[in-house]
Amino acid sequence: MGPIAQISQPERVAIIGAGVIGAAWAARWILCGSDALVYDPGPETERIVTEVADNARHSWERMGLAPVREGSLTIAQSIEEATDEVSLIQESVPESVALKKQVLEQIEKSAPESALIASSTSGLLPSELQEEMRYPERFLVGHPFNPVYLLPMVEVVGGKRTSADSVSSAIQLYETAGMKPLEVRVEIDAFIADRLLEAVWREALWLVNDGVATTEEIDDAIRFGFGLRWAQMGLFENYRIAGGEGGMKHFIQQFGPSLDWPWSKLTNTPDLSDQLVERISSQSDRQSGHLTVRELERIRDNNLVDILLALEGNSWGAGETVAGLRDKVPGSAIPQEK
Template sequence: MTRTAAIIGGGVIGGGWAARFLLNGWDVRVFDPDAQAERKVGEVLDNARRALPMLYDCALPDEGSLSFCASIAEAVSGADWVQESVTERLDLKHRVFAEIQAADPGALIGSSTSGFKPSELQEGAADPSRIMVTHPFNPVYLLPLIEVVPSPATDPGAVETCKALLTSVGLYPLHVRKEIDAHIADRLMEAVWREGLWLVNDDIATTEEIDNAIRYAFGLRWGQMGLFETFRIAGGEAGMRHFIAQFGPALAWPWTKLMDVPEMSDELVEKIASQSDAQSGHLSIRELERKRDGNLIAMMRALRQQGNAAGRLINAHQDSLRQPLAEGDPLVSQSRVIAVDWTDANGHMNEGRYGQIFSDAADVVMAHVGADADYIASGLSYFTVESTIRFLAETHAGERVEVHSRVTEGAGKKLRCAHQMIRAGDGTVLASSDQLMIHVSLETRRSCDPAPQVARRVAELAALHADKD
C-alpha cells in the first residue's frame, strides 16, 4: 500500500523533503500559500530526479503522485507523516501545528526547525505527544542525516515509528537524547562559522581560502570518519588518550574565539559578500546546486565502494529496494541510472563502466541460478573467461538504463550470457555484450562442475532462452 507524506512549507527544505519521499514511492501532498510554491518545489524535484537515482545500482521505486493542496487540512488528513518546514517563527509554527491537529488529531508531526527545541514547539498544542523535531540537511534528497529530537512529552512509540519511517526512505535518524538549542550538527557548524567570520574580519583569509582549507583537508577526513575517529588516528598507536594528552593543553591557548563573534557591521557584511561573489558569483544558484549534487554523488558512491559512513547507509537502503529477479525472456538484470562518476571527458559513459554494468548483470544472473553469496562462500563460483562488448550509442549521466540478459549456453561448466543495455526512455540499444563464464572451485582455482541445483537452473534458463537470437 502506498504511503502518504504531507509537506507543510514548500521552500528549499520542504521541496527536498517532498523529493525524498516522492522518489521513494510515497504520494506527497504539499501546502504552501506562496503562489510560486509549485515552481520552487518543481525545480528542487528536477534536481532530485537527476541526482538521487545516481547513488544506487538499482532502480528506485516508481515515483509517487505529487499534489498541491489548498489548505493544511486537505494536505494532512489521513497522511502517514506530516513534515513542517515553514519559516523559523515560533508563533507561525504553533498556528500550523494547531491546524494540523484540528484536521487530524492522530497525525505524526516532524518539524524541520534548526533552532527551536521540541518543548518550545509543543507549547499550547492539543497533543504534544505527536510532535518532535526532525531536522534535515540540504539537500534533503541526498544527505541522509535527520536529527530526531523528542521532548519528555513526546510519545516514545511515535519516535520509534518516525525512525523506522525515515530509515525506509534511505535517511539516517540520529536520535538526540536531550533537548538542546540548535541540536548537534548545527552547533558544530556554528563553531566553524564563528571562526571563519573572525578570519575574514581580521583579514587573515578570504571566504575562498577558508573554503579551500576545509575542502582540501579536514572536510574530506570528516566526510568519512567524523571528528573523534579522525582524532583517534592522530593519536597514533596509543590512540585517543595519547591525542588528548598531547593536544588537550592547546584548548587553554587563545587559538579560537568561540565565545565571541565579530560585530556584523556593514563593512564586514560587504567584505564577506564581495569575496563570496568573486568566489562563486559566475555561477547561478541552479548551477551551484548541480555542482554540489554531482560532488556529493561521486563522494558518496566512493564511500559505498568502501562500505563506510554514508556509503554503508546507501548500501543498506539499496538492499531494501532490490526486487527478486522475475523469470522471463529476457531477464531484466539491471535497472538503474547512470551516475556522474561513470562519465569521461567526452561527456559520455566511460568504456570501462560498460564492463562494470555487464559484470553487475552477470552477478544478478548468477544469483538467480543459485550461485549467490552463500554459494560463493561455500567455495564455488563462476569466472568470466571471455567477454566481447559492442558500443552502439552514447550513454550519458542521468539516463535510466536496463540490461536485458539471456542465457545462450548452459551445459556442463559453461554459462554464457548475451546482454543488451537499453535506454529505458526510448528502447535504444546502447551496447551489447557476449560473456562466457566457467564454473570453478575457489579452493583449487580450477574449473569444476556446478552443484546439481545450479546446473539444473542454468539448463532451464538456457532452454527458456533458446533460439531467441
C-alpha cells in the first residue's frame, strides 16, 4: 500500500454505518466543512442522518459556530461509492467482531491506499479486528462519545500491526474536527473511558436488581451530584480537592481503607433476566416516556452547549476545544448573554 497521507482538513470522509454514532460523525464532519459520504443498508438511513444533522446544526448555531459553508452530505448506495477518494473511513457498524471484519474486508477492496481506516468500536481490540486485513498498518480505533458532534473526546487505539504514522495521522485528523484525541497507549478491552462507565453501569444494574433504587433515583444521584463535578473536572482532580490542603495523599489516607469495605458489586453483573429487563424498561418509561428520543436529544444537547460555553468562558476542559473550533470556523463568535 502507499504511504498514509499527512492529513490536515480532509475534503472527503466516509462513514460506514449510520446508527447513533455514525450519523453524528457525519454531522460533525459536514459542520467542519468536510464532505461526508454515508453508507448504511437500513431503509431509514437518510431520515436518521438528516435528523441528527439538524440537531447538530441547532447546537452549533447556539454555540455561535454556524459555518459559512457546510460540507456536503451524500447517502451512498454502496461501500464502494462511499469510500471513493476519501482520506478517512470511519466504520461505525454494530459491535460484532464478525460483522466488523466482514465490513472491513469490503472497505479494503475499494478504499484508496492512502486512506486511514478507523473503527468506532467502544471496546473491541483493534488487533483482533485487523487480523485478516491486507493493510493492517493503516487501521486503528477512533472511539468517540455520544453525541459526537458535541463531545470532543475520541480515544485513539492502535493494534499490534498499526503503524505509528497512522496513529499520529489520526490524531492530527481528529484535531482538525475540533476533537480532543486521547491516545490509549496500552491496548486493552474497552479502552479507558468505557471501563469507567461499565463500572458505574454494573453497580447501577445491581441497585435496580436489588430494589435499592429506581432508574430515576440513580439518574438523580448522578445529575444532581457528582455528575456536575465530572462535567468540568475529572475524578482525580476532584478527589485532590476533597483531600483539602493535604491533597491527594491525604485523601487516599482518609478514604483508601473504605475500598476494602463491601460497598459495591463492581466485579460481577446481575443476570439480565426478563424480569430485570422489564423492571428497568418500565421504570425508564415512567421516567422519560413522555418525551420522544429526538426531544430528549434536544434537551441533552441544549444543556451540553451551555456547559461547553461556560467552560469556554473559563478557558477550562472541554471548553478549550470549543475555542479551538471558533478559530477554525470563519465568522463564528461567542453568543451574547441574553
